[in-house]
Amino acid sequence: MEITSVPFLNPEEYSLFCSFFQDFDNDGETSVNKSRKIDEKNKSLSEILEVIDETEIPTSKFEIPSSEFENRASEMGDWEQGRVRKGRNQSPATFHDGETAEDGGGQRRRLWVKERSKGWWKYLDSDECSDGEFRKAFRMSKGTFNMICDELESVVMKKNTMLRMAIPVRQRVAVCIYRLATGDPLRTVSSLFGLGISTCHKLVLEVCAAIRSVLMPKYLKWPDQERLQEIKTTFGSISGIPNVNGSIYTTHISIIAPKTNQEAYYNRKHTERNQKPSYSTTVQGLVDPRGVFTDVCIGYPGSMSDEQILEKSALSQRSKLGMLENTWVVGNSGYYLKDWVLVPYTHQNLSWSQHAFNQRLDELQMIAKDAFMRLKGRWGCLQKRTEVKLQELPMVLGACCVLHNICEMHNEEMDVELRFNLYDDEMELDSSRGISVNALQARDGIAHSLMHCK
Known part of the structure; x- marks a missing residue:
């Protein structure tokens, strides 16, 4: 819009106007004096107006169309009368799908909704999109995605309002999964799905909360006795080590330095390797032979340390309740040897049987490590420093673990280029801590049997 201006009075002429109105309102003078001054001011005013009339103003440049002026004046009048009137318009308001809204009195309401393109999402949600393209964007097939939408529909679905249509369930779930899968900035997610940035952020948190409340009890749970026996049998056939109920591993997720209690989240090992201050939170997981999280x-x-996290976890509480008797959890050298935790020999000059035991144990430990590699490979948001608030981060990480389990159970293949290498440093443990004599004898017995069995 071009901004124009008109000639203003010079200071001398302006002072005449100003003094004219000031004197006109002076109540202390007589009517005769007032009339005399008014005549003088009128004479001066007429002279000024003659000067203005003689000044030629190019009307082609400064003339404002009457229709536009009337519209502007009408809008300003509406604003002065109140915001309610301004919010009403004779032209219909448009929803996301082209519908209009009316208030209780049948009048149309003006909706300030920014139109955004949804072409990318509409293509992926159509039959024209191949399963390979869909899997590249969401790390899962259309069938698995449809199943997740069906499971979450009752919790995620929102009702249409009088002002706008609700975002469909499939689009809500897609925004969350795409954000977790790619780790793209919210601005990119916003442009792809045709939604506002704040709306996308809100949808991610809402869907993650729904995954935790609806899907986690179904797809991430402690195995029953029948399933536990299958796990022991499978682990035994892989390594020859009996009664193994899971392989444990702990990974770190980089975070922005928190405003409070920074020293607790300071990661010394990552700082030394990266040569810059690093802060992280942790995810400890126990997996079955398929790489599915059971805890x-x-x-x-x-x-x-990994050992400190294990001591505070629900897994340690299960052991205190006697739920892990006569079973083993396989860990790396970052854990202490316990009556229910089996770790490799760490001293030098290992015997043949001890060396063979470490090799077998490493095969089981790699199952857990590979599971975490696939977890971070599928969900790119875990590969970079997350910007999610610290109090909301466990919910997002839990959703990633649940989605990982769903993909593993549905045999979802992961592209080779998505493979992610872990950089989790095992913290040194205090070897002076007392270790159970029964655990030492049990480990030696297993190592001896592995050496002498076929």
Whole structure:
């Protein structure tokens, strides 16, 4: 819009106007004096107006169309009378799908909704999109995605309002999964799905909460006795080590330095390797032979060792309740040897049987490590420093673990280029801590049997 201007009075002429109105309102003078001054001011005013009339103003440049002026004046009048009137318009308001809204009196309401393109999402949600294209964007097939939408529909679905149509369930779930899968900035997600940035952020948190409340009890749970026996049998056939109920591993998720209690989240090992201050939170997981999580512990600070996290986890509480008797959890050298935790020999000059035991144990430990590699490979938001608030992060990480389990159970293949290498440093443990004599004898017995069995 071009901004124009008209000639103004010079200071001398302006002072005549100003003094004219000031004197006109002076109540202390007589009517005769007032009339005399008024005549003088009128004479001066007429002279000024003659000067203005003689000044030629190019009307082609400064003339304002009467229709536009009337519209502007009408809008300003509406604003002065109140915001309610301004919010009403004779032209119909448009929803996301082209519908209009009316208030209780049958009048149309003006909706300030920014139109955005949804072409990318509409293509992926159509039959024209191949399963390979869909899997590249969401790390899962259309069938698995449809199943997740069906499971979450009752919790995620919102009702249409009088002002606008609700975002469909499939689009809500897609925004969350795409954000977790790619880790793209919210601005990119907003442009792809045709939604506002704040709306996308809100949808991610809402769907993650729904995954935790609806899908986690179904797809991330402690195995029953029948399933536990299958796990022991499968682990035994892989390594020859009996009664193994899971392989445990702990990974770190980089975070922005928190405003409070920074020292608790300071990751010394990552700082030394990256040559810059690093802060993290942790995810501890126990997996079965397929790489499916059967137990997770999320959210402890990155300064804690793997052993400290294990002591505070629900897995340790199960052992105290006697739920892990006569079973083994396989861990790396970041854990202490316990009556229910089996770790490799760490001293030098290993015997043949001890060396063979470590090799077999490493095969089981790699199952857990590979599961975490696929977890971070599928969900790119875990590969970079997350910007999610610390209090909301456990919910997002838990959703990633649940979606990982769903993909593993549905045999979803992961592209080779998505493979992610882990950089989790095992913290040194205090070897002076007392270790159960029964655990030492049990480990030696297993190592001896592995050496002498076929």
